[in-house]
Amino acid sequence: MSPELIRLILEATLDTLAMVAAAAGIGGLVGLPLGVFLATSGPGELFAVPWLNRALGFLVNVTRSTPFIILVVAIIPFTRLIAGTSIGTGAAIVPLTVAAIPFIARIVEGAIREVDGGLVEAARAFGATPLQIALKVLLPEALPAIVLGLTLSIVSLTGFSAMVGAVGGGGLGDLGIRYGYQRFMPEVMAAVVVILVLIVQLVQTLGDGLARRLNRRIRRA
Amino acid sequence: MNAPFPHAMLAAETDPPLIRFEGVTKTFSAGPAPVTALDGVDLDVRPGSIVGVIGRSGAGKSTLIRLVNGLERPSAGRVIVDGREIQGLDEAALREARRSIGMIFQHFNLLSSRTAADNVALPLELAGIGRAAARARVAELLDLVGLSDKADRYPAELSGGQKQRVGIARALATNPKVLLSDEATSALDPETTRSILDLLARINRELGLTILLITHEMAVIRGVAHEVAVLASGRIVEAGPVFDVFSTPRHPLTRAFLAGEPGFALPPAIAGRLVPEPVENGQTVIRVVFRGAHATEPVLARLARDEAIEANILAGTVDEIAGRPFGVLVVAIPSGAETAQALGFFARHSLTAEVVGHVA
Incomplete structure (x- = not known):
């Protein structure tokens, strides 16, 4: 493999990492509170605003049911508005983030809903405000599940990021398609796949380890 | 209105009741047909007493105990705790009132993400008490329940009895006047049940804490309560000092509960x-x-x-x-x-x- 190719692969790897990190970071910042709100704003719940809960739930479902490649194209005007352009690695972060937010929100919602209702009742019985219940009970108790969910989100985003070549985004997926497939360079394709596998393995291992450290439900010596 | 014994049995007492239910009815309207969980309940709990409410599942015990700290609100009637009408309080006032009403639970309801000490500290944190003051209080409470050596253990590392002791310490953190016990020993074996009941009796004696407990086991009533009320289909069918109810049970349900007793x-x-x-x-x-x-x-x-x-x-x-x-x-x-x-x-x-x- 020529030094030129190695440089390309290195660059694409960094592009992928940057896109996934930015989308996961922003997606987490928005998705986490959104997920908490989705889990606590239904009828009779802590922050009951049923109409908003339904509206946000619908929006999340629409985004999640749109195939990512179509989402990328469909929101080009929005991407241009945010990033100033609809082409390139930077611009690709926008659709990735838009896909990440509802994904993370649903995962956080699920994790929060898994928290034993008895704990919420106990906190209420001790005079906790709804905000205190969310911050001191729901989030800490759901944290291991949230970490696992975020890990899953990052892995999925890594997969999604391979599609942004369609709008001129860079990254490993784009490299694999252009060199490995269109220029018949199987060694580039192989390198791309190996690097993606390594990234996913690393993320999953780190996420599992962190979740295990945080999970106090397991008895350990 | 119900049979007259709950109030009559306390007629000789001069202290005003710490908890009083007056004609309390609770109807749940969820589902196709409304369900009446409580139907005209009158009950007094004197300061310093341990009152047990016994009933089968579905009798309305859980609803009854949740009315005391406003986790449920009555459909009709009044619930008065320490002179305050609970059903009339807004959320903020209710939160304040709850700090003087401790509660323990069948499944302990400890936060798995916090150590025993941090679980006990939770009500203090919620009340905005500073860390240093909270730490001293937590140490005192863990000592009271005999778990000083388990302060840094997580609930998963504790036995059922130890978890309930942490629950009791947590319930006592804010120096409440009333302790509500929601089937607190129902998930424990008989020996552990005995030790938890002994602890409750000691707290009642030493701290003068008033305890209202609900249970489906006559052994719990016999083991710790001073007075008992038998609840069936949302009504109190028999009530009085535990000794009298045990020696001269009147209602068939009371006899049925006693039938399992040695x-x-x-x-x-x-x-x-x-x-x-x-x-x-x-x-x-x-x-x-x-x-x-x-x-x-x-x-x-x-x-x-x-x-x-x-x-x-x-x-x-x-x-x-x-x-x-x-x-x-x-x-x-x-x-x-x-x-x-x-x-x-x-x-x-x-x-x-x-x-x-x-x-x-």
Whole structure:
């Protein structure tokens, strides 16, 4: 493999990492509170605003049911508005983030809903405000599940990021398609796949380890 | 309105009740048909007492106890705790009131992400008490429940009994006047149940804490309560001092609960042969309840000596209830004239005796 190719692969790897990190970071910042709100704003719940809960739930479902490649194209005007352009690695972060937010929100919602209702009742019985219940009970108790969910989100985003070549985004997926497939360079394709596998393995291992450290439900010596 | 005993039984007391239910009704409208969980409940809990409410599942016990700290609101009637009408409070005032009402739960409801000490600290944090003050209080509380050495353990590393001790310490953190116990021992084995009940009794004695507990086990009532109310289909069907209810149960449900208690249960071989009418040359089964001083008298020996009636003991127990000696004997004596004679003899000795049935 020529030094030129190695440089390309290195660059694409960094592009992928940057896109996934930015989308996961922003997606987490928005998705986490959104997920908490989705889990606590239904009828009779802590922050009951049923109409908003339904509206946000619908929006999340629409985004999640749109195939990512179509989402990328469909929101080009929005991407241009945010990033100033609809082409390139930077611009690709926008659709990735838009896909990440509802994904993370649903995962956080699920994790929060898994928290034993008895704990919420106990906190209420001790005079906790709804905000205190969310911050001191729901989030800490759901944290291991949230970490696992975020890990899953990052892995999925890594997969999604391979599609942004369609709008001129860079990254490993784009490299694999252009060199490995269109220029018949199987060694580039192989390198791309190996690097993606390594990234996913690393993320999953780190996420599992962190979740295990945080999970106090397991008895350990 | 319900039968008059809850208020009547406390008529001689001068202290105003710490908890008072007045004509409390609670209807849940969720689902196709509204469900009445409580139906005109009157109940007083005196300061410093331990009152147990016993009922089968679905009787309304959980609803009753949740009305005290406003986790549920009554559909009608009043719930007054320490002079405050709970049902009238807004959320902020309710949160404030809850800080003087501790609660423990069947499944402990400890945060798995916090150590024992941090669980106990939770109500203090919620009340905005500073870390240093909270730490001292937590140490004191863990010492009270005998878990000082487990302060840094997570709930997953504790046994059921230890978890409930942490629950009790947490419930006491803000120095409440009332402790609500929601089936606190129902998930524990008998031995651990005993130790938790002993702890509750000690807290009641030493801190003067008023305890309202709900349970489906008569053993819990016998073990710790001073007064008992029997709840059936949302109504209190019998209430009074535990000793009186145990020695002279009036309602069929109370008798049903007592049937599982030692001394009350008949051996299966006898129970299966019981008939309602006397049988010629058969035997009559009588349950005799010994109360107070009589519990230690050799009554059956006297029955044999004075009346020449030989009683065959089928089941029995001698125990202490609410600190007073209490015994139950189930005996069989020949049917006919001897039955009336024996019942007269028991009556003269101030013993409660009732015919349970007859066997051939």
